[in-house]
Amino acid sequence: MSIGDPERAQQLVLVRHGETAWSREGRHTGRTDVPLTELGREQARALRNALQRWRFAAVYVSPLQRARDTCELAGYGDAAVVLPDLIEWDYGEYEGLTTMDVRRSRPGWNIWKDGTPGGEPLAAAVARAERALALARRQQGDVLLVAHGHILRILTARWIDHPALLGQRFRLEPASPSVLSYEHEWTTVNAWNLSRD
Numbered sequence: 001m002s003i004g005d006p007e008r009a010q011q012l013v014l015v016r017h018g019e020t021a022w023s024r025e026g027r028h029t030g031r032t033d034v035p036l037t038e039l040g041r042e043q044a045r046a047l048r049n050a051l052q053r054w055r056f057a058a059v060y061v062s063p064l065q066r067a068r069d070t071c072e073l074a075g076y077g078d079a080a081v082v083l084p085d086l087i088e089w090d091y092g093e094y095e096g097l098t099t100m101d102v103r104r105s106r107p108g109w110n111i112w113k114d115g116t117p118g119g120e121p122l123a124a125a126v127a128r129a130e131r132a133l134a135l136a137r138r139q140q141g142d143v144l145l146v147a148h149g150h151i152l153r154i155l156t157a158r159w160i161d162h163p164a165l166l167g168q169r170f171r172l173e174p175a176s177p178s179v180l181s182y183e184h185e186w187t188t189v190n191a192w193n194l195s196r197d
Contacts, residue, residue, distance in 0.1 A: 006177025007181040010141045011190065012133075012159070013054060014152045017062075017070040018043040018175040025148075026098045028111070030091040030119070033065045040066070043074035043175035046196040050177050051075070057141025060132065062086040062148060070175060073163040080146070082103035083135070085128040111150075112168040122154075126164045129155040156180060160187050 013128045018040030022029040036044065039108045051074060060083040061071045094102055094116040102109045115122060129151060136143040145152065153167030160166075172178065174194065179191040 003130070008039070010137075011054070011168075011179040012136050013051070013056075013142065013144045013148045014156070014172075014178045014180065015051075015144065016149050016152055016172045016174055017064075017066040017068065017146065018073075020066055020087060022096065023042050023174060026100075028091040028094050028098070028116075029148075030088045030095050031064070032095055036066055036069050040174065041069070041073055042149070044070040045195065047074035047175055048197045050194060051144070054142045054144070056144045058134070058139045059144040059146070061146040062088065062151075064088065064148070067146050067148060071144075074145060074146070077145070083132060083145075085132045086136075086145060086147040086151060089125045089150040089154070089175070090116075090120035090121075090195065092116040094119065096162060110168070112165050117140070121147060122164055125154050127137060129158050129164070152178075156189065160189060175179075 008014045018036045020029060020034040020040055021037055022034045024037065056079065059076045059079040059081065061067050061080040062085060063082045071077055126190055132145065135154060136145065149172045153170045153172055154164045156170055157164050157166040176196060177195060181188055181190045
């Protein structure tokens with residue numbers, strides 16, 4: 001069924017926060033609360049139109065300011081509930097570094113397979129994503145989740161019953177809606193990186 005059809009199955013709409021200076025530079029941004037750039041704020045405001053096709057039963061947002069500002073600028077600040085499980089993956093000693101920075105000392109490094117010293121184990125991030133999914137599934141209607149690139153990619157992999165490692169295959173653009181739902185009893189990825197228009 002098409003997006004906007006009132007008879008369709010529950011949909012989870014995922015939104016990564018708008019651009020920050022660190023995301024623009026490709027720096028791993030976990031718990032450092034980097035603000036949105038002006039472009040990031042414009043991207044968040046543009047979400048208002050894209051998200052109007054849904055009537056959300058619940059809105060959950062990461063506690064980090066860049067996600068909360070995105071949610072607010074998109075028009076859902078008053079409805080949002082801060083959900084600590086949606087905080088970004090903790091990158092430990094690699095916080096603020098780019099992949100190329102890390103690979104200078106660790107050739108071939110892959111965050112999904114190799115983790116980060118002093119950071120959050122992938123299994124812990126998976127457990128958080130699964131708790132967020134369980135909460136979303138309990139809602140009677142569509143749910144908006146506003147958070148961060150890696151945690152939303154982990155959440156997507158687990159939604160479709162795959163190991164979190166599959167998350168590395170889902171490139172998530174700033175402030176663009178992606179949709180998870182069902183076909184019959186199967187969980188599905190219905191849309192990815194939709195236009196904000």
